[in-house]
Amino acid sequence: MPARTRDWFRAATMFTAPVALFAMILYHPFLAYTTVTVEGLAEVIETDPTRWSLTHMLAVGALALLVLAFQGLHDMLREAGEERWSSFGLPLVTVALVFLAALAGKEPTVAAVSQTGTDVLALVQATSPSTVVLFVASAVTFLFGALAFAMGAMRAVIMGRTMTALVVVALVVLGVAMLTPLFTIGYVIGAAAIVAFWPPAWAAARGGPVAESGSGERATPDEGERSTAPPPRAADRRGVFRHSGRYGSHTGH
Secondary structure, eight states: OOHHHHHHHHHHHHHHHHHHHHHHHHHSOOOOSSBOOHHHHHHHHHHOHHHHHHHHHHHHHHHHHHHHHHHHHHHHHHHTTOOHHHHHHHHHHHHHHHHHHHHHHTHHHHHHHHTTTOOHHHHHHHHHHHHHHHHHHHHHHHHHHHHHHHHHHHHHOOSOHHHHHHHHHHHHHHHHHTTOOBSTHHHHHHHHHHHHHHHHHHHHHTTSOOOTTSOSOOOOGGGOSOOOOOOOOHHHHHHHHHHHHHHHHHHHO
């Protein structure tokens, strides 16, 4: 795939994923309780099971896009020379989002069962222990993955230092917010995702990461793939110059 096409694909996923996530959070039925409780969930499901089902189907799609967004950010960091932290964080983030998608994927079934006259409160209470365990595991895993990405972004500096600092803070907030059992924290998650991914999306649309020092060059769209050949080491250059000097001295004689 040409380099420019990859950049546009990364930009598209990093732009649309936070939008889809925020849209899902805004469409989610509001939970009146301060924290997410079994009673509050059962009440919302019984009130509007169709909306509950659609919300969580949207959540599965938004989480899938978020995986692609993290993949795009990882590729940008790798091209900027940072592979250690983002390579560690990508599997963690992917596993965490798969766990969350599994939790969201079962909710349409719960909503459908609620329309058959089943006691929704009893059903939610019965599935609550496994749901809590899976949610906590995914939230902790996502936190470590987001922190790893924040460390990678801080080391790579794929944008200006101010925008990089903003992205790093947003990634940390995104990871910490996942651990908070408050419904209203979802709005913080959506906003943090926008702040974390839109600046890299803009950088990818403009041509991808470029080192601030200007020592590295990036191929233009007409040149196709980027040049990946490393610059010659100083020792090699000295060897070439030294050899040239000897050769010149011999020819002089």
